[in-house]
Amino acid sequence: MAQASLSVRRWGSQRRRRRLGSLLAHAAIIGVGLFFVVPFLWMISTALKADTDLGRQPFHWIPRDNLRVDYQGQLVPLYTRASGDRTERFGLLRSASGVGTFVNLDSPDQIFDSPLNALHEEITISLKFSNFPGALGQIPFWTYAKNTATISLLVVVGTLLSCTLAAYGFARVQWPGREIVFLLVLSTMMLPAQVTLVPLYIIFTRTLHWSNTFYPLTVPSFFANAFDIFLLRQFFKTIPLELSDAARVDGAAEWQIFTQVVLPLSTPVLATVAVMTFLYSWNDLQGPLLYLNSADMMTLSVGLLQFKSLHQVHWNLMMAASAIFAMPVIVLFFFGQKTFIQGVKLTGIKG
Numbered sequence: 001m002a003q004a005s006l007s008v009r010r011w012g013s014q015r016r017r018r019r020l021g022s023l024l025a026h027a028a029i030i031g032v033g034l035f036f037v038v039p040f041l042w043m044i045s046t047a048l049k050a051d052t053d054l055g056r057q058p059f060h061w062i063p064r065d066n067l068r069v070d071y072q073g074q075l076v077p078l079y080t081r082a083s084g085d086r087t088e089r090f091g092l093l094r095s096a097s098g099v100g101t102f103v104n105l106d107s108p109d110q111i112f113d114s115p116l117n118a119l120h121e122e123i124t125i126s127l128k129f130s131n132f133p134g135a136l137g138q139i140p141f142w143t144y145a146k147n148t149a150t151i152s153l154l155v156v157v158g159t160l161l162s163c164t165l166a167a168y169g170f171a172r173v174q175w176p177g178r179e180i181v182f183l184l185v186l187s188t189m190m191l192p193a194q195v196t197l198v199p200l201y202i203i204f205t206r207t208l209h210w211s212n213t214f215y216p217l218t219v220p221s222f223f224a225n226a227f228d229i230f231l232l233r234q235f236f237k238t239i240p241l242e243l244s245d246a247a248r249v250d251g252a253a254e255w256q257i258f259t260q261v262v263l264p265l266s267t268p269v270l271a272t273v274a275v276m277t278f279l280y281s282w283n284d285l286q287g288p289l290l291y292l293n294s295a296d297m298m299t300l301s302v303g304l305l306q307f308k309s310l311h312q313v314h315w316n317l318m319m320a321a322s323a324i325f326a327m328p329v330i331v332l333f334f335f336g337q338k339t340f341i342q343g344v345k346l347t348g349i350k351g
Helices: 002-047 131-136 141-172 178-190 193-207 215-223 226-236 241-249 254-283 286-291 300-310 315-346
Strands: 064-066 068-071 074-083 086-096 099-104 111-115 123-125
Touching: 002 315, 068 086, 074 099, 131 315, 141 178, 141 215, 141 226, 141 254, 141 300, 178 226, 193 215, 193 286, 215 286, 226 254, 241 254, 254 300, 254 315, 286 300, 300 315
Parallel strands: none
Antiparallel strands: 064 123, 068 074, 074 086, 086 099, 099 111
């Protein structure tokens, strides 16, 4: 009886420890998630604010604006002041250095100056969706979006074609020196991009004369890269060799095994590589700045930089433009997150 009671207490203690561990793990996940989500929410909140709401203290998440009333055909901010059992209404005509010129809306002939904080500012919730088309109108958005989408799609296609072939050769085909060559490919990841920046620029612009074209931004993707080769190779090695052997027994060539057996089973990792490549190409700023010169060839990242230099103080328009720039990537990840996460999780199962 005592032993059974001891077992029950031990089981209860283990259950409490597991529950505590689960709570701590969820708290850590929520904390890390907030670290990334809060700046995004701040961006959306700022994008929906009016100019007068940007510097309002204390900071508030829900966009607000002055409640406005009509005064001689124009809308002016409404201020109020309690006077006995009634509330006086005033319209703000102009303000400077914390002092405003007000008109008594009940007695329009009374115009006076007063500190802004001496009266109560009437505020209402106001979402300025007009900031988004306003931001789009500042730059040739659709031209930049078309150029960015063209470059990104070509880079994704080139990366998938070249990296899948190279990774299949390293993972599924036996040939002398395979592991040594693979180590040499991986060693290129340790080479800083700044080291090859100048030689590549000279080759692309002076030797190949690719200046102000999409070629320097897209053609290199058709020659593979070490990281995606490694990612794809790790996944390909998780696919049982028995499937390839069975296909060979049925008379399938190596190309047929690659296209009809391995690739259909590799959807998660292919989606992972596609999303990561698209994200990198969509956000790339250095490449377009180096190789593109004319306005009709520019990308959204360059357009966003131009927008920032033109509208340094209009943070609401800046955040609206940033939200529009980030939206395609967010939508892409939202619809492909399950496959993307599965691809990342499975690439390290088998070395």
